[in-house]
Amino acid sequence: MAERFYLLLLFLIFLVNLICFSSQQDLSFVFNGFNQDQAGDELLLDGFARIQSPERLLQLTDATTQQKGHAFFNRPFDFGSASSQSLSFFTHFVCALVPKPGVDGGHGIAFVLSSSNDLKKADPTQYLGLFNISTNGSPSSHVLAIELDTVQSAEFDDIDNNHVGIDVNSLQSVVSASASYYSDREGKNKNLTLLSGDPIQVWIDYEDTLLNVTLAPLRDQKPSKPLLSRTTNLTAIFPDRRAFLGFSAATGSLISNQYILGWSFSRSRVLLKSLDISKLSMVPLFTETKEIRSTLLIVLFVILALVVIMVLGGYYLYRRKKYAEVKEPWEKEYGPLRYSYESLYKATKGFNKDGRLGKGGFGEVYKGILPLVGDIAVKRLSHDAEQGMKQFVAEVVTMGSLQHKNLVPLLGYCRRKGELLLVSKYMEGGSVDQYLFYGDKPPLSWSQRLTILRDIASALCYLHTGASQVVLHRDIKASNVMLNENFQAFLGDFGMARFDDLGANLSATAAVGTIGYMALELISTGTSTKTDVYAFGAFMLEVTCGRRPFDPEMPVEKRHLVKWVCDCWRKGSLIDAIDTRLRDKFTPGEVEMVLKLGLLCTSIEPKSRPSMEQVVHYINSHQTLPDFSPDTPGIGVSTPMVMGIPGLAITSSSVTSSVSVPLVYPPSPNNSMFISHTIISGDGR
Ligand SMILES: *[C@@H]1O[C@H](CO)[C@@H](O)[C@H](O)[C@H]1NC(C)=O
Ligand SMILES: *[C@@H]1O[C@H](CO)[C@@H](O)[C@H](O)[C@H]1NC(C)=O
Ligand SMILES: *[C@@H]1O[C@H](CO)[C@@H](O)[C@H](O)[C@H]1NC(C)=O
Ligand SMILES: *[C@@H]1O[C@H](CO)[C@@H](O)[C@H](O)[C@H]1NC(C)=O
Numbered sequence: 001m002a003e004r005f006y007l008l009l010l011f012l013i014f015l016v017n018l019i020c021f022s023s024q025q026d027l028s029f030v031f032n033g034f035n036q037d038q039a040g041d042e043l044l045l046d047g048f049a050r051i052q053s054p055e056r057l058l059q060l061t062d063a064t065t066q067q068k069g070h071a072f073f074n075r076p077f078d079f080g081s082a083s084s085q086s087l088s089f090f091t092h093f094v095c096a097l098v099p100k101p102g103v104d105g106g107h108g109i110a111f112v113l114s115s116s117n118d119l120k121k122a123d124p125t126q127y128l129g130l131f132n133i134s135t136n137g138s139p140s141s142h143v144l145a146i147e148l149d150t151v152q153s154a155e156f157d158d159i160d161n162n163h164v165g166i167d168v169n170s171l172q173s174v175v176s177a178s179a180s181y182y183s184d185r186e187g188k189n190k191n192l193t194l195l196s197g198d199p200i201q202v203w204i205d206y207e208d209t210l211l212n213v214t215l216a217p218l219r220d221q222k223p224s225k226p227l228l229s230r231t232t233n234l235t236a237i238f239p240d241r242r243a244f245l246g247f248s249a250a251t252g253s254l255i256s257n258q259y260i261l262g263w264s265f266s267r268s269r270v271l272l273k274s275l276d277i278s279k280l281s282m283v284p285l286f287t288e289t290k291e292i293r294s295t296l297l298i299v300l301f302v303i304l305a306l307v308v309i310m311v312l313g314g315y316y317l318y319r320r321k322k323y324a325e326v327k328e329p330w331e332k333e334y335g336p337l338r339y340s341y342e343s344l345y346k347a348t349k350g351f352n353k354d355g356r357l358g359k360g361g362f363g364e365v366y367k368g369i370l371p372l373v374g375d376i377a378v379k380r381l382s383h384d385a386e387q388g389m390k391q392f393v394a395e396v397v398t399m400g401s402l403q404h405k406n407l408v409p410l411l412g413y414c415r416r417k418g419e420l421l422l423v424s425k426y427m428e429g430g431s432v433d434q435y436l437f438y439g440d441k442p443p444l445s446w447s448q449r450l451t452i453l454r455d456i457a458s459a460l461c462y463l464h465t466g467a468s469q470v471v472l473h474r475d476i477k478a479s480n481v482m483l484n485e486n487f488q489a490f491l492g493d494f495g496m497a498r499f500d501d502l503g504a505n506l507s508a509t510a511a512v513g514t515i516g517y518m519a520l521e522l523i524s525t526g527t528s529t530k531t532d533v534y535a536f537g538a539f540m541l542e543v544t545c546g547r548r549p550f551d552p553e554m555p556v557e558k559r560h561l562v563k564w565v566c567d568c569w570r571k572g573s574l575i576d577a578i579d580t581r582l583r584d585k586f587t588p589g590e591v592e593m594v595l596k597l598g599l600l601c602t603s604i605e606p607k608s609r610p611s612m613e614q615v616v617h618y619i620n621s622h623q624t625l626p627d628f629s630p631d632t633p634g635i636g637v638s639t640p641m642v643m644g645i646p647g648l649a650i651t652s653s654s655v656t657s658s659v660s661v662p663l664v665y666p667p668s669p670n671n672s673m674f675i676s677h678t679i680i681s682g683d684g685r
Contacts, residue, residue: 027077028266030273033280034058044072044117044246047129055281058260060109060249063100068129071260072117072246077267079234079241087234088207090272091245091265094218094280097150098197098257105195106254108149109247110167111204113237115142117244125252126153127171137170144168144237146204146213146228148179150195151254162194164213166230168237175230181216182225192217199261199280207269209233218277326415330390337412339423343370344378344414351380367426375426376411383420402467406459408482408492427490429483436478436546436579443579446586448487449543450619453594455489456481457619460536461612463491464529472527476535477514478542516549516561521606530606533615537601541565544594546579550638559638562602565595566636593618596625605634 031039033056040051048061049069060069079087091111099105110128112119123132128147135141145167152161156171165173179192179200192200192215203214203222212226235241245265249258261280266272323342331338347368348355357365363381370376393413402410414421432452435441444452456476463471473491482490519534538549541561547554549561558564568577574592597618603609610618617623630636 027075028268028271028273029073030262030264030275031058032262032276034260034262042074044070044074046070046118046120049249057281058247058263060247060258060260061251061256063098063251063255063257065251065253065255066124067255068122068124068248068250069258070112070117070119070129070246070248072112072114072244073265074117076117076242076244077113079238079243081241088269089204089265089267090206090269091204091263092201092222092272092275093247093263094199094201094261094275094277095148095247096197096199096257096259096261097148097195098259099195100255100257104254105256106151107250107252107256108147108151108194109249109258109260110145110147111202112246112248113144113234113243114246115238115240115243117246119248122248124250126151126156127250129248129250130167131171137172139169141169142238142240142243144232144234144243145248146202147171147173147176148194148200148202149176150256151252162192164194164215164227166211166213166228166232168232174232175228177227179215180227181214181220182223182227184221184224195256201275205269206232206234324416326417328390331393331415339412339414339421341414341416341421344368344421344423347376348378351378370423373411375428377424377426379422379424381420381422382418402463402471404459404462404466406455406488406490407462408490424492427482427492428485429487431479432481432483432489432543433478435483436543437548443546443581444487444543446582446591450590450594451487452481452483452489453540453543454616454619456491456539457536457612457616459489459491460532461616464532464612470529472529473532473535474527475514475517476532476539477517478539481539519602519606520604528606529612530609533601533609533612534606536612536615537598537603537609538562540594540598540601541577544579544591544598545577546581562599563636563638566599566630569595569599569636570630590621593621593625596628599630599635600625600628603632603634604637608632608634 029042034043034051035056036051036053039058043051043058045051047069048059048064048067049071050059051057052059058071060071061067077089093111095109097105097109107125108128110130112130119129121132122129122135127133127136128145128149130143130145130147131137131141147165147167149158149163149165150161152158152163153171156173158165158173159176160178162179163176164179165176167173179194180189181192182188183190194200199218201216201218201220201222203212203216203226205212205214205226209231211228211230211232213228214223214226216223234243237243247260251258262275262277264273264275323340323345325341327338345351347370348366349368351364351366355367357367357377359365363379366378366380368376368378393415408427409425411423411425413423430441432444435444460473460476463473476491480492482492484490514535517535517538519531521528522531538561541547542549545561545565547561551559551561557567565574565577568574574595575588577595578586578591597610597615601609601615614623618625628635
C-alpha cells in the first residue's frame with residue numbers, strides 16, 4: 001500500500017515537473033509576419049494596434065497625433081522556480097518606423113516586459129505608451145523596456161533623437177546609445193537611422209543577468225557585438241517571476257507609422273526560431289505612398305475625366321460647328337418650314353458628291369431622302385450678306401405657301417453662316433433643257449412640248465394673278481422647268497435673281513436673269529410681269545425649236561433665236577424653225593400658233609406683249625392670236641445685242657466662260673429647282 005502510494009507520489013512529482021518544464025519550454029513562438037488567424041488569437045492588442053491583413057503587419061501606430069498602441073503575447077513569460085542563474089530569454093524582431101515625408105517623425109517603439117498586460121492608462125508622446133506621469137520612475141511599475149526612441153526628451157536626459165535605451169521602471173534609461181550596429185564585414189560601427197522607414201532587426205538577449213541589445217539593418221547577419229550590454233536583475237524587477245512580453249509604441253505631435261514585421265521569442269538560445277526574412281512583408285507600405293498613390297490615382301482620374309470632358313466637349317463643339325445654323329428671332333414664325341442642318345446633312349449623306357444633281361453659279365443641288373417626306377432636292381446657296389435676308393426668307397416662305405399643280409413644291413429652308421439651304425421636292429424627270437440639249441434623255445414629242453408650255457403658262461399665270469400678291473419668277477428658262485415621270489411640267493428654281501440682290505454685287509440689280517430671256521426694258525424700268533412674259537416667250541421658242549434663245553456657236557444669222565424665227569416667218573416658212581428632231585410628227589397649226597405667240601411675247605415693246613392670262617387663252621387655243629406680221633415694230637428684235645452695250649456689262653466680271661457676250665449667268669444644266677420670285681405691288685402688273 002505504502003509502496004503504491006510512494007510510486008503514485010513519484011509519478012505525480014514527475015508529472016508536475018513535466019508540466020512545469022514544458023510550460024517553461026513552451027513559451028517559444030515565431031511570427032513570420034502577422035496573420036489574422038494566428039496573431040489575432042495570440043496577441044492582445046489595444047490602442048491603435050492592429051494587424052494589417054493582406055500586408056501581414058502588426059501596426060502599432062499610424063501617422064496621427066497622440067496615439068499609442070500595445071501588443072502583448074497572450075501568455076506571460078513565467079520565469080519558473082529555477083534559480084535566477086538559469087533565467088534567460090532571447091528575442092529577435094523586425095520593426096520599421098516610417099516617417100511622413102517632409103515631417104519630423106516620432107515618437108518610438110519599445111519592446112516591453114511588464115507584469116501587467118494592461119498599459120491603457122499609460123500616456124503617449126514621450127511616455128511611449130509605457131508609463132504615465134505617476135507610474136514613471138515607480139518601482140511598482142514592474143516594467144522593463146528596450147526603447148527605440150526617435151525624439152530627444154530633455155526631461156528623460158535623452159542623448160539624441162535616434163537612440164536605443166534600456167529602461168527599468170522609468171523612461172530615464174539605465175543605459176542608452178545612438179542607434180548603430182557593428183559591421184563584422186567592415187570591422188567598425190555604423191550609424192543606423194531608426195526613422196528611415198527601412199526595416200531594422202533587433203535582438204534582445206538575456207542570459208546570466210546580462211541583457212544585450214543588438215541592432216542591424218534587415219539584410220545583415222546578427223552583429224557579433226551588441227549595441228548595449230547591461231547587467232540587469234530580472235527577478236528584482238519582476239518579483240512575481242512572471243512578465244508579459246510585447247511592444248508599445250506612441251506618437252505625439254510628432255508622428256510616424258510604426259510597425260512590427262516579424263517576431264520570434266524563446267527562453268532558450270537554441271530553441272529560438274530564426275525569422276524567415278523572405279516571408280516578411282519587406283517594407284511596410286507607407287501610408288504616405290498610399291496617399292501619394294491615391295493622390296496619383298485621383299490626379300490620373302481627374303486627368304482622365306478632363307480628357308473625357310475635353311473629347312466630349314470637342315465632339316460637342318465639332319457637332320455644333322458642323323451642324324451650326326443661324327437662327328434669328330424673326331424666323332420663329334417660319335418654324336414649321338425650317339429644317340435642321342443636321343437632318344439635311346443626313347438626308348444627303350453629308351452632301352455626298354454622288355448625290356449631286358447639279359452645280360450652278362449660285363450653289364449646288366443635292367438629292368436626298370428625308371424620312372416621312374421622301375425624295376428631296378437640297379439647294380445650297382452661299383451668301384455673305386445678312387442684310388435683306390429677312391425679306392428674302394419671308395419671300396421664300398411665302399413661296400412655300402404658293403399652291404399650284406405646276407409649281408415645284410418648296411418644302412422649307414435652313415440657314416447657316418454664309419449659307420442658305422432650300423429644300424424642295426425632288427422631280428424624277430429632271431429639267432427640260434436636259435431633253436432639249438443633251439443626249440441623255442429622249443427627245444420630247446410635240447404633244448409633250450405643248451403640254452409643258454401649257455403647264456408653265458398656267459403656273460406663271462397663277463404667280464401673276466392667282467396668288468394673294470403678284471409674284472414675279474424672274475428667271476424662266478428651260479433649266480428651271482422640271483418634269484415628273486409623267487412629263488408634267490413644274491416651274492421651279494430660285495433662279496437666284498432675287499437672291500443675288502442680297503449679294504450686293506450687282507449695281508443694276510434690276511437687270512438680272514439669263515441672257516436671251518431678258519427683256520430690254522429690264523435695264524430702264526426693271527422687272528415686271530411683262531419681263532416674265534418676255535422670258536416665257538423665249539422659252540416657248542426654245543422648246544419648239546429645240547435651240548437656246550442665244551447660241552454663240554451658231555452662224556451669225558441663226559445666233560439669236562427670236563430674230564431667226566422671225567426671219568423664217570418673213571421668208572414664208574415659219575414651220576422651218578421647228579426642232580428637226582420632230583420630223584413630221586406635229587400639228588403645223590399649233591406649231592405656228594406657238595411660234596407666233598413666242599414672237600409676240602418677245603416683242604421689244606412691253607405694251608405689245610400679252611399678259612399671262614391672255615397667253616394661257618392663246619396657248620390653249622381658246623382665243624386666236626391678234627393679227628401681226630414679222631414686220632410689226634418690235635417683233636423679232638434680238639435684245640442680247642442691245643444688252644452688250646458697254647456700261648451694261650452687268651456681271652461680266654463674274655462670268656468665267658469665254659463666251660463673248662456678257663452673260664449674266666452661265667447656263668447651268670440642272671441647278672434649277674426653285675422659283676425665283678418677287679412680290680411687287682399691284683401697279684407692277
Ligand atoms: C497612471 O497609470 C496607473 C496604472 O496604469 C493608473 O492607476 C493611474 O491612474 C494613471 N495616472 C494618470 C495620471 O493617468
Ligand atoms: C554617427 O552618429 C554619431 C552620433 O549621432 C555622430 O556623432 C557621428 O558623426 C555619426 N557618424 C556618421 C558616419 O554619420
Ligand atoms: C552579451 O555580449 C557580451 C559581449 O559583448 C557577450 O560576452 C555575452 O555572451 C552576450 N550575452 C548574450 C546573452 O548574448
Ligand atoms: C536579484 O534580485 C533578487 C531579489 O531582489 C535577489 O534575491 C538576487 O540575489 C539578485 N541577484 C543578483 C545576481 O543580484
